[in-house]
Amino acid sequence: MTCEALWSVEFKANNQDFGAGVIVFETNRCLGGDVSYTYIGDYQIVNHIFKARLRIKKFNDLIPPLFKEDYMLSLEGEYKDDVFEMSGSPDGAPEFVITVVCTRREELP
Numbered sequence: 001m002t003c004e005a006l007w008s009v010e011f012k013a014n015n016q017d018f019g020a021g022v023i024v025f026e027t028n029r030c031l032g033g034d035v036s037y038t039y040i041g042d043y044q045i046v047n048h049i050f051k052a053r054l055r056i057k058k059f060n061d062l063i064p065p066l067f068k069e070d071y072m073l074s075l076e077g078e079y080k081d082d083v084f085e086m087s088g089s090p091d092g093a094p095e096f097v098i099t100v101v102c103t104r105r106e107e108l109p
Contacts, residue, residue: 001081003045006106007032014097017066026108036060050079050086067096075100 004026012018023032023039030052032039041054051074058069067090075098077086087099 003043003050003079003081004108005104006108007102008105009039009100009102011098011100013066013099019066022105023102024108030054036063036065045079048079049076050084051076052086056090067093067098073098 005024007023007025008020009023009032010018010020019034019036021032021034021037021039023030025043028042028044030039030041030043036058038057038059039054040057041052043050043052045051054073054075056067056071056073058065071090073088073090075086075088077084077100082104083101085099085101087097089095089097
């Protein structure tokens with residue numbers, strides 16, 4: 001099964017911050033967001049390893065930032081059809097680790 005679908009994402013940082021949003025994986029692109037941020041980037045799957053590179057950009061000033069207001073995030077994890085987990089760090093901040101659980105919610109039309 002292809003990963004091209006609408007997914008929910010739940011994330012938790014090693015500083016105990018957490019959140020959730022949605023993302024669409026389609027034709028090696030990632031497009032999504034939550035109440036404060038947009039997530040835009042690309043992905044690839046090689047040997048069942050999902051690798052994503054996202055620009056995380058804040059647009060809502062009413063909610064405090066998880067990390068920064070604009071940053072690049074690299075994530076990696078073993079791809080599974082319905083639920084999978086990735087983790088990674090923003091560029092230049094290897095001590096800040098974000099874990100993301102992706103759950104397939106809807107197939108694309």
